[in-house]
Every structure is written in structure tokens, then in C-alpha cells.
Amino acid sequence: MTTDPGHPSVVRHPRPTRAELAAATDRTIPDVLGPGLAVLFVGINPGLWSAATGWHFARPGNRFWPALHQGGFTPRLLHPSEQGNLPALGLGITNMAARASARADELSTEELLDGAEILADKVARYRPDWVAVVGVTAYRIGFRRPKAAFGPQPEALAGARLWVLPNPSGLNAHFTPVTLGLAFAELRAATGLPDRRTA
Template sequence: MAAAADRTIPDLIAPGLDVLFVGINPGLWSAATGCHFARPGNRFWPALHRGGFTPRQLHPGEQGELLGWGLGITNMVARASARADELTAEELLAGADILAGKVERYRPRWVAVVGVTAYRIGFARPKATFGPQPELLGGARLWVLPNPSGLNAHFTPETLGAAFGELRAATTAG
């Protein structure tokens, strides 16, 4: 896995998505496999399904199917690391600027950042909480979800699924 350090993986993005999910940065497992949220124990894929975004739980290798459902994935910071806390504030701030450019280019309806700490730092919103955010990003509505990493023990698979479900309800309400 050390060989995957500092690697990047391609965005899963297309114009006009309903939701663009934004990870903090790829983990080493994801960088090694080329798939987003690939580490066994990462709960993104179960939460996506429990939240009602996919008709079944996908395996990371099936990530390309998301585009057909109007969903995409990118990261705040492109370089891989073992842990998100290895990133600097400067990287997160620069990543937020890069993300803003992607959102302006691809025009998703919603942008969902998975990780409140990364959102707070990258967007200079130190008091941000989970859920909808008051500002827009390049015309897209913003939502902050819990980090689905297995290292985030504050959220269970059930509570992660419920958080994703709240976003899903908001995206279908208008």
C-alpha cells in the first residue's frame, strides 16, 4: 500500500449530475485499486444504498454505474494518504477552490461533502454542521454528510444510511 501514497484516482463526473459526492481524499486502498471508497470497512457504498440512492449495494468496482443514476464522485484533495488527518489546511483550502471549478464546469444540482471537518477547513466554515448548508457552490446546493470511513466510529451503518437518506429526500423534493 505504501506504493499508493500520493497517487490520485480519476473523478467519476459528468455534466448535470443530481449529486456529486466529494470525499476528503483517496485512501491508499482506493489509490491502489483506482476505485473510490474502496477500502473494506468503508461504509460509503452501504450508506449510499441504505439512503436510497442505489437499488442495491454496489461494490467499489461497480462505481461507473453511478453516472447512470445521476451520481458522481470526486475528492477535496486528489493525493492519496493513509488517513485524512495527514492533509494540511492549505491542501483542503486549495482543494475547495479546485472543487468550485469542477462544480462550475459540470453543474451538478447538489454537492455532498463527506466529512464535516474537511468542509469546515476547506470552506472556512468553522461552525458548519451536518446537513444542508446556507451557501451555494457554483450554483449547486451544498450538503455535508458524515465521513463514511471505518475510522469514524461516531456513526453506525444505520445512522450513516439515515444521513444519506436525508440528502436523498432533499434531492427529490426539488
């Protein structure tokens, strides 16, 4: 990590090398968790960039952090390295499956089913108000809800209300940065959290 001499306030983070990315396969990264969160965001599983850096949604081109800001959850756009700031905002991150892979479709159905059970245990322990699964396909498989759509879900998870968001991966061409931000904003409005961009 270095500071840009031309812009001292801008922190530059080194990109993982190919060898570091390859070595990150099957690695796990810590959750960003705490008691009493307003929203626990649930990714599918860590990508190799995330596993190499230890930061959730770290791959360049992943739109989670911009969507989080555009949705009003954060007062400014956070870098993945700033994930530790989230619990103070009432937000957390975990994953359906813990092991890292190059692509989410490398996960087995069994891993997603097991992951949903582990997630339910975490939710029962930490008791967030809302659980937002970031990826409808993983939600459909892991929770055996083949017809689930985006948005609020009729069932609860260990007492928390459930919401399904689009996958923010840059590979998801069905959602633009604008429509992804609107999807996050819809969840924020449902939670009752203020729009922190205007605070």
C-alpha cells in the same frame, strides 16, 4: 479479478499487497463525473486502498457504498469497482484533495483550501444540482466554515446546493451503519430522487 466457483455470480477482487498500498501514497485517481448530475459526492481524499485499486471508498470497512444503498441512491449495494455505474443514476464522486494518504489527517490546511477552489471549478464546469461533502471537518477547513454542521448549508457552491454528510470511514465511531444510512437518506429526500431500493 476472479469468479468464485461456488457462486459464479460473485466476483472476487484481489486485495492489494502491503507493497502496493505503500506505493499508492500520493497517487491520484480519476473522478467519477459527468454533466448534469443530481449529486456530486466529495470525499476528503483517496485512501491507499482507493489509490491502489482506482476505486473510490474502496477500503474494506468504509461504509460509503452501504450508506449510498441504504439511503436509497442505488437499487442494490454496489462494489467500489462498479463506480462507473453511478453517472447513469445521476451520481458522481470526486475529492477535496487529490493525493492519496493513509489517513485524511495527513492533509494540510492548504491542501484542503486549494481543494475547495478546485472543487468549485469542477462544479461550475459540470453543474451538479447538489454537492455533498463527506466529512464535516474537511468541509469546515476547506470552506472556512468552522461552525458548519451536518445537513444543508446556507451557501451555494458555483450554483449547486451544498450538503455535509458524516465521514463514512470505519474509524468514525460517532455514526453507526444505520445512522449513516439515515443521513444519506435525508439528503436523497432533499434532492427529490426516488428511493431506488423500492423501484
